[in-house]
Amino acid sequence: MKLNCAILDDYQHVAEQMADWSVIESQVNIHSYHEYFEDRNELIEAIQDYEILVIMRERTKFPEDVLRKLPNLKLLITTGMRNASIDLKAAEKLGITVCGTRGKGAAPTELTWALIHGLSRHLIQENEAFRNGGAWQSTIGVGLQDKTLGLLGLGKIGQQMALIGQAMGMHILAWSEHLTPERAEAVGVQLATSKEQLLAESDFLSIHLVLSDRTRRMIGAQEFALMKPSAYLINTSRAGIVDQTAMIEALQQGIIAGAGLDVFDTEPLADDHILRKLPNVLGTPHIGYVSDDNYKCFYEDAVEDIQGYLNNDIQRQLIYVRK
Structure with a gap:
């Protein structure tokens, strides 16, 4: 049978x-x-x-x-x-x-960079204007060279992110609870002295951690308050690492400049969810591995x-x- x-x-x-x-x-x-x-x-x-x-x-x-x-x-x-x-x-x-x-492992790394580029060069807004006869050049992009890419986690994907960031001329700063100076140095990355330093100095903060009891809601209201108002959060890892309510408030209040998101607490995300409507969110429907x-x-x-x-x-x- x-x-x-x-x-x-x-x-x-x-x-x-x-x-x-x-x-x-x-x-x-x-x-x-x-x-x-x-x-x-x-x-x-x-x-x-x-x-x-x-x-x-x-x-x-x-x-x-x-x-x-x-x-x-x-x-x-x-x-x-x-x-x-x-x-x-x-x-x-x-x-x-x-x-x-x-x-x-390359697929999620590739999407993470797509989100960074999409946010930094306002690609959605400019493409919509291009297609709909809107203003010709309505935004000023954020250059990546000499900016700081902060990596929360330096595993396989984090290391790939670091190599590409270095090729872009970015300064790479990384931190996780058990990251050692030797592991960071092996890929040419500066180890942040603390999570707080990583948050305060990053122009683009990209999350590459496994979700666990230790990492759940690691980024909350206090952490967002430490970030630059010009900084962008990128999360293609797991939604639970970030307090979603605190993130939405940070985006609405301009505490951070924007977010590139591929992961959400509930998937598929509800049609009327606020994250679908915020103008400073570039979102994709969990396609990092697709x-x-x-x-x-x-x-x-x-x-x-x-x-x-x-x-x-x-x-x-x-x-x-x-x-």
Whole structure:
């Protein structure tokens, strides 16, 4: 008897084109869902008969109360090797194998720079004027050369950001709780003496941290008050690292000049949300990882994960780490 596999949140209708699913079609039936399930009960009703689920990042959450209502679920595959929206402890307890996939690190770096350029050169405003017959040259851009790029986190993406910033002629300043002078020096970056120094000196503050209890709401009202009124916040990491209420107030009151945002507390963001309306926000719908090479890597690995499960050779398993 064939197993049933659901691919969730395939917004662009491309999941089945990004990998060769035919290698498992003799053992697995594949069905893609293209719309987000806003109602949890509707989600459970739709997927409760599936033995395998392939999910995209944190688009749909799988806490314990959802997992318990999926008695047939045996294999849960998430794109990426980390997913804070899956209760790994509950999955282990319920006998659900959780696996991840690899990814291409360049895509989120590329989008982060697109947001920086879009904000600094007012690209949306100028493009709209160009298309609609508006004023010819209505803004003055902010040059990047000799400005300070502040990196909150210097992991793989943060290091890529630093290299590109250096090529732009920017001064690179970085800080995170466990960042050492040796690691910063290895990529030619100055280590800020404190988070406060990073905030006060950055012209563009870009966040590249993992969301955890330690980093949740790390940037709040007090932190925004330390930033330059000409500074821009860029967040393509996780929305929860920034206090969203404090950020909105900072944007509305001109405490900072603007923000480039790709991540939000609730996704998709409500149509009438204030962040969709603020003129100093350049927003994208969590597309930092949405690129052709990344999607191919995600879904090809998902197929490998399913093959591994069928052959009792589990690939890229995500394990609950007991604290």
